Every structure is written in C-alpha cells, then in structure tokens.
Amino acid sequence: MSQQTSVLYDVPGPRQRRITLISSIVAGVVLLVGAYFLIYQPLDEKGQLSMELWGPLLDPSNENFSQVWDRIGLGFKNTLIAAALAIVSSLVLGTLLALLRIQLKSLTRLRFTGVATPVAYLLRGLSTLLSAITRVCVEVFRGLPVVITIFFVARGFPEFGLYFDNLWYLVIGLTIYNSVVIGEILRSGMEGLPGGQAEAAAAIGLSPSQTTRMILLPQSFRIMLPALISQLVVVLKDTSLGFIISYEETLNIGKQIIGVLGNPIQVYVVIAVLFIVVNYSLSKLAQYVQRRLARGRKTANTPAQNPPPAALISQAEGGGGGGGGGA
Amino acid sequence: MNVLIDKFDVFAGGFWLTLQICILAAIGALVLGAIVAVLRISPVPPLRALGTGYVNVFRNMPLTVVMFFAAFGLPALGSNADFLRIPVLDSLFTRLGTDLPYFRFALIALVLYTAAFVCEALRSGVNAVPAGQAEAARSLGLTFGQNLRHVVLPQSWKASIVPLGSVIIAMIKNSALAGFFGVVGDLSATADQLTGAEGYAFIPVAIGISIGYLIMTVPLGALLDRIEKRQAVAR
Numbered sequence: 001m002s003q004q005t006s007v008l009y010d011v012p013g014p015r016q017r018r019i020t021l022i023s024s025i026v027a028g029v030v031l032l033v034g035a036y037f038l039i040y041q042p043l044d045e046k047g048q049l050s051m052e053l054w055g056p057l058l059d060p061s062n063e064n065f066s067q068v069w070d071r072i073g074l075g076f077k078n079t080l081i082a083a084a085l086a087i088v089s090s091l092v093l094g095t096l097l098a099l100l101r102i103q104l105k106s107l108t109r110l111r112f113t114g115v116a117t118p119v120a121y122l123l124r125g126l127s128t129l130l131s132a133i134t135r136v137c138v139e140v141f142r143g144l145p146v147v148i149t150i151f152f153v154a155r156g157f158p159e160f161g162l163y164f165d166n167l168w169y170l171v172i173g174l175t176i177y178n179s180v181v182i183g184e185i186l187r188s189g190m191e192g193l194p195g196g197q198a199e200a201a202a203a204i205g206l207s208p209s210q211t212t213r214m215i216l217l218p219q220s221f222r223i224m225l226p227a228l229i230s231q232l233v234v235v236l237k238d239t240s241l242g243f244i245i246s247y248e249e250t251l252n253i254g255k256q257i258i259g260v261l262g263n264p265i266q267v268y269v270v271i272a273v274l275f276i277v278v279n280y281s282l283s284k285l286a287q288y289v290q291r292r293l294a295r296g297r298k299t300a301n302t303p304a305q306n307p308p309p310a311a312l313i314s315q316a317e318g319g320g321g322g323g324g325g326g327a
Numbered sequence: 328m329n330v331l332i333d334k335f336d337v338f339a340g341g342f343w344l345t346l347q348i349c350i351l352a353a354i355g356a357l358v359l360g361a362i363v364a365v366l367r368i369s370p371v372p373p374l375r376a377l378g379t380g381y382v383n384v385f386r387n388m389p390l391t392v393v394m395f396f397a398a399f400g401l402p403a404l405g406s407n408a409d410f411l412r413i414p415v416l417d418s419l420f421t422r423l424g425t426d427l428p429y430f431r432f433a434l435i436a437l438v439l440y441t442a443a444f445v446c447e448a449l450r451s452g453v454n455a456v457p458a459g460q461a462e463a464a465r466s467l468g469l470t471f472g473q474n475l476r477h478v479v480l481p482q483s484w485k486a487s488i489v490p491l492g493s494v495i496i497a498m499i500k501n502s503a504l505a506g507f508f509g510v511v512g513d514l515s516a517t518a519d520q521l522t523g524a525e526g527y528a529f530i531p532v533a534i535g536i537s538i539g540y541l542i543m544t545v546p547l548g549a550l551l552d553r554i555e556k557r558q559a560v561a562r
Contacts, residue, residue: 012370020370028373046404143544144537145503148515152533155522159529233387240389244507251391264399272388272396279387 053263075253082239086174094182104131106208141180149173154245166247185227189220229286233279331535341517342539347420348502355438360445385443397436398508433505444494452487492551499543514539
C-alpha cells in the first residue's frame with residue numbers, strides 16, 4: 001500500500017499538502033453527510049436503532065442477552081470445528097494429490113526401457129491415463145461451486161446408504177473442494193521452484209519421488225504459506241454454507257435467533273463483525289508471513305516474492321465457490 | 328438418465344437464469360470494483376479509508392452473510408431493491424422486473440461481495456506496473472490523473488486481466504448460492520427441486536447440474552491459463 005502510493009504520486013509539497021487537506025475535509029464532510037442520510041436516517045426511520053432490537057445482543061441486563069450469546073457461542077464453536085476438520089483433511093489430501101500429480105507427470109515422461117516393449121507401452125498408457133483422470137477430477141471439483149458440492153454430498157450420500165451427521169457432510173463437501181485447491185496451490189508452488197533445485201537433487205542421486213518429497217514439497221509449503229493461510233479464511237467463510245444442510249453453525253443459529261426475536265439487521269451485523277474480526281486477523285497473519293518470507297530470501301525473483309496471482313486471488317472464493325487455481 | 332432428456336428444458340432454463348445472474352453481477356461488480364479501486368489509490372485519505380474499509384469488510388465476510396443481509400435486511404428496511412428495475416434492462420433480463428425481488432437481492436449481494444475482489448485484482452494490476460514507469464511519467468511533469476490515464480492504467484489492465492478472470496470465475500460459482508436464497512429456477516434451485524420435491528434419481532440430476540456449471544467455469548479457466556502462459560513468455 002505505502003509502496004504503491006509512492007509510485008503514483010510524489011512526496012507532496014506544501015501546495016499539494018494544502019490541496020490534499022482541503023479535499024480531505026470536503027470528502028470527509030460529504031462522507032459523513034452521506035452516511036447520515038443514507039445509513040443513519042433510513043435505519044432510524046424504520047426503528048432499527050431501537051434498544052428493543054439491539055438489546056438482546058448488546059445489553060447485558062437484557063433478559064435474552066446470555067441466552068443469545070450462548071447460542072452464538074455454540075454456533076461459532078461449530079463453525080470452528082467444521083473449519084478445523086475441513087482444513088486438516090484438505091491439507092492432508094491436498095498434499096497427497098499434489099504429490100500424486102507431480103509423480104504421474106514424471107512417470108508419463110519415463111520411457112520404461114528395460115522391460116518388454118508391450119509392457120512398456122502398457123505402463124506408459126496407464127500412467128498417461130491416470131494422469132488424465134486426476135486432471136479431470138481436479139478440473140471438475142474445482143469448477144463446481146462449493147455449495148453444489150456440499151449439497152450433492154448431503155443429498156447423494158444417503159442414497160448410497162451412507163448416513164452421517166450434518167457436520168460430516170459439510171466437512172466432506174468442503175474437503176473435496178479445498179483439497180483440490182490446496183493440491184493445485186502446492187503443485188504450482190513445486191513447479192514454480194527454480195529448476196536448479198530438482199537438478200541438484202538429481203545430481204546427488206535422489207530418485208524423482210525422493211526429490212519431490214524431500215526437496216520440492218517442503219519448499220513449496222514454505223513459499224505457499226500465505227496462500228495456504230488465505231485458503232484458511234476461505235474455509236472459515238465457506239462453513240457458513242452449512243445452513244443449506246441445516247448444520248448448526250453461526251449463521252444458522254443467527255437465523256434461529258432472528259426467527260424468535262425478529263431483528264435480522266442487528267443479528268447479521270453482529271455475525272458479520274465476528275467473521276470480519278477473525279478473518280481480518282488471519283489475512284494480516286498471511287501478509288506478515290509473506291513479508292517475512294520475502295525478507296528471508298536471498299535469491300531474487302523466487303516465487304516467494306512473486307506468488308502466482310491465482311494464489312493471491314483465491315480468497316474470492318469464500319462463501320460459495322472458487323476460482324483461479326494453479327498456474 | 329431419462330431426467331436429462333425429459334427435463335432438458337428445466338436444465339437449460341436453470342443454466343440461462345444462472346448465466347443472467349452472472350452477466351448482470353459481473354457488469355455491476357466490475358463497475359463498482361473499479362470505483363472502489365479508484366478510491367483506494369486516490370490521494371485523498373478519507374476516500375482511501377472508505378475504499379480500504381469497503382474491501383476489508385466485504386472480503387472477510389462470507390457471501391452467505393451478505394446474501395442474508397440482502398434477502399432479509401433490505402425488506403426490514405422497507406426496500407425491495409426497486410432501483411434495479413432499469414427500464415431497458417428489465418425487458419432483457421425479465422427477472423429484474425418481477426415482484427419476487429430475490430433475483431435483485433441476490434444480484435445486490437453478489438455485486439457488493441465481488442466488487443471488493445475486483446478492486447483488489449485491479450489494484451494488483453497497478454502494483455505490477457514497474458515503479459520506473461510511473462517515476463518516468465512524474466519526471467516528465469504528468470499530473471496524478473495524466474499519469475494514471477496515459478502510463479499506469481494502460482499497462483495495469485494487462486496485468487490484472489488474469490486475476491480479474493479468476494474473480495469472475497469465483498463469482499460464477501458463488502452465484503450458485505442464489506438458488507438457496509429464494510431465486511427460483513436457477514441451476515442450484517433446479518437441483519434442489521428435481522432431487523427433492525420431484526424425486527428424480529440423484530446421479531443424473533447431479534451430472535446435469537454439474538455440466539451446467541462446468542460449461543461456464545472450465546473454458547474460462549482454460550482461457551485464463553493460456554493468457555497467463557502467454558504473459559509469462561512475453562515478460
């Protein structure tokens with residue numbers, strides 16, 4: 001931010017400072033007046049600022065206060081549980097997927113010399129096929145909205161006699177989507193590494209799988225840490241989709257509270273603030289990590305300084321679907 | 328598998344409605360996002376704070392909350408988003424003008440939410456312009472506005488096209504949420520109705536719906552990959 005401001009305009013001189021000050025005051029006044037007429041007044045006119053509606057959320061002496069916050073606390077706990085389970089399982093599965101795809105890619109390049117020709121052709125065909133299958137799976141699960149995945153899981157599993165709690169439907173749905181995304185983040189991290197890393201590993205006699213496991217994957221985790229943290233934000237936001245399968249997370253409980261107290265705006269404001277506080281701190285953490293990583297690097301132009309745009313933008317997904325993906 | 332053939336018009340209608348939401352929301356989000364991006368890079372601190380606040384609020388809030396706000400908060404304020412009944416548009420996109428306002432609510436939520444990401448994508452494009460370019464422009468005596476118009480923006484839009492595309496893909500997927508908020512007949516609502524109320528077999532319906540979304544997302548993603556690769560070579 002500060003760096004960018006300096007690109008677009010110089011350090012202001014006295015005249016520019018005066019202009020900025022005047023326009024700041026004008027803009028500030030316009031914003032305040034606008035906020036009064038566009039936000040405060042309509043809210044006030046409809047009686048949305050009355051203590052009757054806000055009381056249960058803000059006033060500790062209100063009869064409903066403790067009950068309401070107990071419920072919200074429960075909802076938030078459920079949100080965190082679902083998010084934690086989903087993130088752990090998608091990290092594990094995503095890592096496996098990334099390894100699998102990298103391995104398959106190197107397998108398809110292998111010529112299988114030394115075995116009989118038909119067997120070699122068979123093996124090559126097999127590895128190409130497997131690689132194509134994983135590719136298609138990635139495209140499909142990345143291309144589907146996460147709501148739809150969760151919905152399909154919740155509707156489809158019982159048809160095959162698989163009955164779980166709603167929590168597990170949500171976690172499975174989130175995992176299917178996010179493991180693919182995380183897999184692609186890690187894979188693009190590995191492919192973005194300088195070629196010398198893999199060459200050096202090959203030169204000291206490591207096999208391709210050892211190279212991936214011991215050289216590429218750890219570095220990819222390190223480089224992609226910011227992207228992985230923002231994926232955490234995405235998962236946390238996506239848990240709110242649990243409402244479509246009536247999992248009792250924050251938003252669903254908010255809906256129940258509104259059903260009783262009839263104060264939608266107030267409850268959603270409180271829930272929004274909860275989410276914003278948690279996710280904002282996570283984003284800040286990601287930024288901090290990214291700065292640390294950029295500082296720690298000695299070599300210029302490593303991916304740590306230029307994370308792929310897909311990774312940066314992955315946050316757009318939260319709350320209903322995904323985008324981007326590996327480079 | 329009969330569902331796919333028998334109910335082809337339902338699937339097609341759902342696809343068309345989802346596409347309508349996406350087109351309108353994309354236009355709205357691009358416009359609003361560009362405005363917010365201008366706010367965020369403007370030299371006036373209160374405007375910058377406004378832009379930053381907007382982005383932080385909408386980026387960290389689940390879209391579901393934004394949708395709930397639009398679908399239940401706006402009616403509580405006595406508004407049913409009538410200002411979106413834009414005369415020519417609503418004859419083109421008929422759902423804009425209907426009395427069930429959920430199409431408009433979903434649209435508002437999608438636009439508000441996506442605009443924050445559009446702003447960030449555009450800004451990442453501005454950041455990608457080498458500092459030397461802007462410095463050279465300044466040393467030639469160009470003002471802030473001239474600098475933006477002639478030097479920085481023309482270069483930045485090229486760098487922001489890939490992240491913008493990712494945002495639009497994400498938005499297409501996010502639009503699936505609209506079906507669960509009272510928008511009748513889009514792809515996700517169709518899935519719910521066919522497997523639930525009408526009791527069709529699950530798998531064919533799932534395939535039909537998935538194809539509907541994949542038609543929109545996968546080609547766009549492949550296109551972006553190609554653009555990204557081309558840019559990587561060009562650099």
